[in-house]
Amino acid sequence: MYRVLIVDDEPMILKGLTVFLQQSGVSIASIRSASNGEGALAAIREELPDFVFTDIRMPVMDGLALCAQIAEMDQKVQTVVISGYDDFTYAQTCISYGVKEYLLKPISKPDLQDTLRKLIQRAEAAKPASAYLSVAKMDEWMAEIEQAIYYMNQEQVTQLLHTWEQEIATYHMQDEQRIEMLQEFHVLLMKKLKARDVNIELRPLLELKQGMSFHTVYQQFTGSIQDTLDSLYRRRKGKLKDPIEEVKIYIEQNLGSEVSLEEAADLLGLHPNYFSVMFKQMTGETFVQYRTKRRMEYAKRMLGEERYRITDISYAVGYADHSNFTKTFKKYEGISPSEYRQKMGI
Template identity: 70%
Template sequence: MYRILLVDDEPMILKGLSVFIQQSGIRISSIRLAANGREALQAIGEELPDFVFTDIRMPVMDGLSLCEAIAKQEYPVQTVVVSGYGDFSYAQACMAFGVREYLLKPVAKRELADTLRRLVQRAEKQKPASAYLSVAKMDAWLERFDQAIYYMNRSQVQELLEEWRRETSAFQLQERQKAEMLEEFHGLLVKKLRAREMNIELDDSLELSPDSTGEEAFGRFAERIGQTMDRLYRKRKGKWKDPIEEAKHYIERNLASEVSLEEVADQLGLHPNYFSVMFKQATGETFVQYRTKRRMEYAKRMLGEESHRITDISYAVGYADHSNFTKTFKKYEGISPSEYRQRLGI
C-alpha cells in the first residue's frame, strides 16, 4: 500500500491527478493534498509518503525549494516534478536533489501510469527487508499469537509481545505507519480467533486516534490480548489446561450421565461445531465414540469385581436401559457382559 502526496496551488490539477492515480490500479493507502511546499513539508512530517508529486511554481514555498528540503532531510521518498513546458529548466534543477521523474502539464493519463509503474518498481527494489512483514512472516506471527491465546499461555504471550516489540522497532517506518501495521495485524488476529468460535467478545479495532504512535498502538494491542485471555478464562470457568484434556476429564467424571457434546463445549467456552472438529482431530474419534469407549472400559473394570451386579454397572456407565448396555458392550467387546465375566472366572 502506497502513500501519495500531491502538491499544487491549482485545485483542479490536484483533483485531476488524484482521480488518475486512483484509476491507475496501484495499491494506495492514502492520497493527501497540499497547496504549497510548506504545507507539503508539514504533511511529510506527520506521515511519510512513498511518492510526492509537486508543481514547480507555487506561493509560500515553490517546488524547487521543496525538493531541496526533502533531499536535505534525507526523507526516503520518491519525488515527481509536474510542471509546464516553460518551467523545464527549473525541473532540471530538481534533478540535483534526487528527482528522477518529470511530468509535463497537462498530464496524460498514460504517462502518469507509466511513471507510477516505475516508482513502484523502485520502491519494491529499495524496500529494506526489515521494513515490513512478509505475508509468510505475518502468517507465522498470527499462528503463534493464536495458539498462545487460545491455550491461555500467558508467559508465551508475553514473550511474543516482547519479541514483536524488538523486531518492529527496527522497521524503517514512521510512528503512524507502525500504528497502522499493528491495527492491521490485530484485525487479522481477531479474524483468526473468531474462526475458532470461542463464544467470547472480541474487539474488532484498537480504536487508535489519528496521531497515535507505534508505542501507543503496541500498548493498546497488548491490552486487547489481555482482555481476550481474561474473557476466555472466565468462559472456561477458570480452567487453564488444554481444552481437549479438560473435555476428557469432564467425560470421565460424568460417565454415569448422558453428557452431550454441547454441554462439554459450553463448559470450555467453545462453539459445539468447532469443538466437535477439534476433538476428532486431537483424538481420532468422535465425541460419542470416545465417550462410549470410556464407558465400556470402565464397565470392564467393574465387571472384574464380583461385588457389582451387571444392572448396577449399566447404571454406573450411563445406561438406564440394561438391554441397551448389553447391546453396546457386545458391539464394543464382541461378547456380552455376562460372557465377559465368565471368561474372567466370575
C-alpha cells in the same frame, strides 16, 4: 490480503470450503464462488483473484478447460484443482496448465492449510522482498500468541510482543502501513480468541489520530492483550484450566448420562464445531469415541464384580437399551458382557 474464487457445482463443497478459508487465519479480502467454468471466467474478468480452487467435474465448462483458459491469460493467478478422482491423468493435465496444487475430496483442514501455505509462499516470493511482511510468518505468530493468551502464558506473550515489534521495524514500510496492518491483525486475533472461548474479548484499540506513531499504536495493542490476560486470570481465579481435561473429568462424572458434544462445548463456552475439532486434535479421538471408550472401561470394571447384574451395569454407563449396550460392548471388546464375565471366571 488475498482474493479467492471457489468453483464447484456442489453447494455443500462451496459452503464447506468457504468456512474452512474463513477459519484459516489467512488475511482474505474476498471469497467468491461459481458453479462452473464459464461462471468462473466471468468472475475472473470482473476481478482478478489471487487463488482459484476448482473442481474438475462440472457441467457447461469443466475444471480442466477452466485451467487451460486461466493459463492462457498469463496472469499471476494460482490455481488449485479439487477432485474426487485420484486419477494420475488428470494430475498430469493439470500440471501442463501450470496448476501446482491438487486436492482430493473430502478436503481436510490440515490439507487446506498446507496448500494455503504453499500458495502464500509463492505469492510472497513474487512480491518485492523489502516491501511486504511474510504472511506465513504472520500466521505463525498469530497462532503462537493466540495459544499463549488462551493458556495465560504471560512470559511467552511478553516475548512474542517484543519480538514482533522488532520484526515489523525491519521492513521498509510507512508507519501508516504498519498501523493498518496492526489493526487488521488485532481484529483477526479477536475473532480467533472468540472462536476459542465466547467470554474472551480484546479491548478495542483507541481512536487512531493522523500522524500517530506506530510505536504508540503498538503500545495500545500490547495494553489490549494485557487486559485480556488479566481478565482471563480473574475469571479463572488464577488457575490455569486445560479445557480438554475439564471435559474428560465431566464425562467421567456423568458416565451414566447422555452427555452430548453440544453440552460439553457449552460447558467451556465454545462453539460445538470448534470444540469438536479441538477435541479430536488434542486426543486423537472424536468426542463420541472417547465417551464410549470411557463407558466401556467402566463397564469392564463393574463386570469384574459379581454383585452387579449386567442390566444394572448397562444403566450405570448410560444405556437404557440393554441390547444396545451389549452390541457396543461386543464391538469394543470383541465379546459380549456375559462372555467377558465367563472369561473372568464369574
